[in-house]
Amino acid sequence: MGKLKTGRSNLVQSIIKGLNILELLDREGALSIAEISEGLQLQKSTVHRLVSTLKHKGYVLQDPVTLKYRNSFKLFEMGNNTVERLGLRREAQAFLEELNVKTKETVNLAILDGFHIIYIDKIESPETIRIGLNIGKRLPAYCTGLGKVLLAYLKKEKLNKLLQEHPLKRYTKNTICDKDELIKHLEQVRKQGYSIDNEEYIDGLKCIAAPVMNYKGEVVAAVSIAIPSIRYGDGGQKIQVMIDQLKQTAGNISERLGWNSNVDF
Template identity: 35%
Template sequence: MDRENMVKSVSRALDIVDLLSMKKNGLGVTEIANQMDINKSSVHRILATLVKYGYVEQDIDTGRYKLGYKFLEINSKLLDSIDLRTEAHPFLEQLEKETNEVIHLVVYDNGEVVYIEKLDGNETLRMHSKVGKRAPMHCTAVGKAILSHIPINEVLNILQKKGLPDHTDHTMTNLDEFLNHLVNVKEQGYALDMEENEYGIRCVAVPIFDHSSKVIAAVSISGPTLRMTDDRLQELKQRMIEVGQHISIRLGFQSL
């Protein structure tokens, strides 16, 4: 087989895989040939090769072809190899360029958030955050973004252990008020920190989901109240929602 025909065969094989991925009950050789407008003998040869390597399997009773378990094996290895920081970094860098503000990436761990990435931006801003440091969830935008997508019994366990201590005069310390606030955060798709953790600092954050639709992290933009006005927060929220979605998709998340 010459190089051109080999490339064409690979292309057709991938097209068949795409076709089968959309058919839960599988397809027969004739159906595939008709939909792809190629002869049945070519389809049969390609399918035989895909079956041999486990990428496609044939139902003994119906004779129809479906995707094989080899794809699950590959998918599992791919998901295991995905690194959150690596996948998120291009989006964080772009946010930094667009806003010149501090960008944080955090993960959820044992009832707290842990900073795993921080980009400082070009503007002057002093914050207590640094990579490796832990922070409370109830008074940070990243923490609230994550909490809003965690089962209520887990949220209550966290709050029972950690409490709702006030870090500033703006910190929410009433349980019922806070739980209602989390409902709103989930509905709107983003969380705000309005000087609830540090005086003079405002943040907007969004959750990040993995391939199983579980919330695992959050990303935020932080800046001084002078620059993070109500109008600017409104401008940034939709951009942040987009970034959260993009990073989640890179981690295998499939939005509804």
């Protein structure tokens, strides 16, 4: 095991390498020892020891036929346990179901994790044409409706730090890649109380999202409605009705978490 150092280097290198393996497997799927070694520029012997340890602890599994390794569900289960302890999913469930019935579109609940969002609940649209992302999916925050709402309510210092640390990759022609433009956009999101993802991450998918607050008035999650562009085009009045329904749903969940709508935070 790597030595524990002081100051900025107070990190255990073997743990970092092990976590890098888990992240690589998350991105790439099943990989062999040689592929992991090449992907992380580590010696095969080092990779073998780390993977064997992760397998022993239940974090990775080995395919008996291909002998390749993949992540197990252990981290997913741990994440779910954290979400359950927060109480978000439990408190939000009935309101998400109600919104899904009203709109007949996919409804999502997500939280912020650094500069990304993680989907913690989803109720799919009953329509044949629908676009949804799985629970546990991790996406960049700056080009999603859910993420833009969550970023908009961060303190300026924290937002600026995140923007300094993370480049803004282009996913579609509508992705906002200029940091100053994004900051102005987030200011508008906060002012109006909702955000719209105008096909900024996936072509053909629009998304409207609103913040969920706790008893302190802190934004702890966001709710969204995923809208296939082919069904609505510019949307007009139908989209405005959905925005109103969405904000009401987010407000209802917030009140269940102790937020007082009469208090201005």
